[in-house]
Amino acid sequence: MSCYAGVTKWISIFLCLVLFAGCSRESEKSANGLERVVVQLDWVPEPEHGGLYQAQAKGYFTEEGLEVEIRPGGANIAVIESVAVGKADVGQSASTQVITAAARGLPVRLLASVFHQLPTALMLHKDNPVSSFEELEGKTVMARPEALYLPFIRQKYGIDFNVIPQSFGLGQLISDPEFIQEGFYIAEPYYAKKQGVELKFLRLWQAGYEVYAVLFANDEFLQERPEVAAKFLRAYTRGWQDYLENDPTPAHEAIKAARGGEVEGAFLDFSRGMIISENLGKGDPAKGETYGSLNPERVTREVEMLENLDAIKKGSVGVARVLPPDAISVKQEQLAGQE
16 A cells, blocks of 8 residues: 555544644733744754754743743654644654645645754664665664655665664664664764764765755644744744854753753753754755755655655645745845854
């Protein structure tokens, strides 16, 4: 069965959720008259969310007349559906997830880049002889079975390999020098190194799997409150740049508070350092990239890739349908004065 065979089922579920959401939609104004914006994270607060927490901690949202609530995510949080039904205005996810949801008829679209390359990689011990995607032939990889990069790699390199479900733990990777596991190279390596294991990575973008980490938004939010969306985006990109180029302490303290102190300061520093060294947030200025920007040509290629993988039906969604409205989108020249 193709990946888009369940379109009708998705739309039916969505309509039921809309009816529920319509009865419980939260006020768009806070008690003090500020415009409320609810942001649903995809995971627990970490440096990948640093721009949001920096903007909140330093008052950038407040300066724009906004009161922003940042809701932590986790393994059981359906971030796409939460934004689609209006329980949140903005969410964070991978661009592939947003595009496939839009192709299924859900009212979501991209808003801004978080990372210009998704920091997902296959992690291996530093001395593992596997050093290229081609060498995965016949190997076993721990990964999310539904991850779209798996058929992409098989198709591109003409190889096959076994997949076992992701456990989100590092025990097997640490104990087995030949083990291969999916992970974020801006996070898990910190904990592996604490156990005395140095890792190397096969970065997905090196295979041509170019996917953004993004903020995305509810269509109704963008259509009915475009000025609020533009203010939110302005404060967010300001916070993201400030977090990565200046003192990250305000965001780190806010992240620690959001997690009840359950995160090490050294981890936050490591992860932020990886984001900076890999140039994930700002991107490549020579390509017209900057904090928050999205490249329409890249998004076009991503839509075509998803079609080729049968993740979406060909022609089911146009690029204009998934890009943010032009008045809200981030362009390089808009941030020139902040650099």
